[in-house]
Amino acid sequence: MKLSGTVYASKKPPLESEIQKQILTWLKLKGIFHFRNNTMGVMRNGRWTKSPNTTKGAADIIAIKNSFRVKYPAPTHEHFNDIANGREEQPKTELVGILVAIECKRLGAKQTEEQKAFQENVEKHGGIYILAYSCNDVRAVFEQ
Numbered sequence: 001m002k003l004s005g006t007v008y009a010s011k012k013p014p015l016e017s018e019i020q021k022q023i024l025t026w027l028k029l030k031g032i033f034h035f036r037n038n039t040m041g042v043m044r045n046g047r048w049t050k051s052p053n054t055t056k057g058a059a060d061i062i063a064i065k066n067s068f069r070v071k072y073p074a075p076t077h078e079h080f081n082d083i084a085n086g087r088e089e090q091p092k093t094e095l096v097g098i099l100v101a102i103e104c105k106r107l108g109a110k111q112t113e114e115q116k117a118f119q120e121n122v123e124k125h126g127g128i129y130i131l132a133y134s135c136n137d138v139r140a141v142f143e144q
Contacts, residue, residue, distance in 0.1 A: 013107035014134075020060055020104045022135040027063055032142060033097075034063035057114025059101035065128065065142060068093045099127035100141065107133055 027034040041050040101122045119129040
């Protein structure tokens with residue numbers, strides 16, 4: 001079975017928890033800031049209870065992708081004089097972080113409506129959302 005460049009030796013694709021572990025390990029090895037977003041809740045008195053602060057549909061892993069943005073000096077009267085006299089200030093680059101939300105899914109599993117809404121919200125605000133069926137899906141985004 002093949003998806004996203006990954007070939008599975010066994011007939012069964014890996015579980016979502018196994019995909020998560022592979023992705024978390026890869027992010028750690030690459031030194032990428034990330035954390036596991038625990039959306040399952042916590043065990044209390046022998047029962048699973050959800051935190052009241054949990055956002056429905058939130059991604060399994062949150063990471064930051066480093067990117068560079070070029071910052072040009074603000075054009076002023078002096079700026080145009082500097083250009084005319086060959087003393088133009090050079091643009092500066094600054095490091096910026098882009099939020100990356102990673103939802104891990106087993107091959108054949110589908111997003112819930114809440115997860116689709118979360119994806120839409122992340123992308124609407126300039127973030128990157130990855131529906132990851134393997135670690136290769138995450139690598140493709142971070143290595144470009």
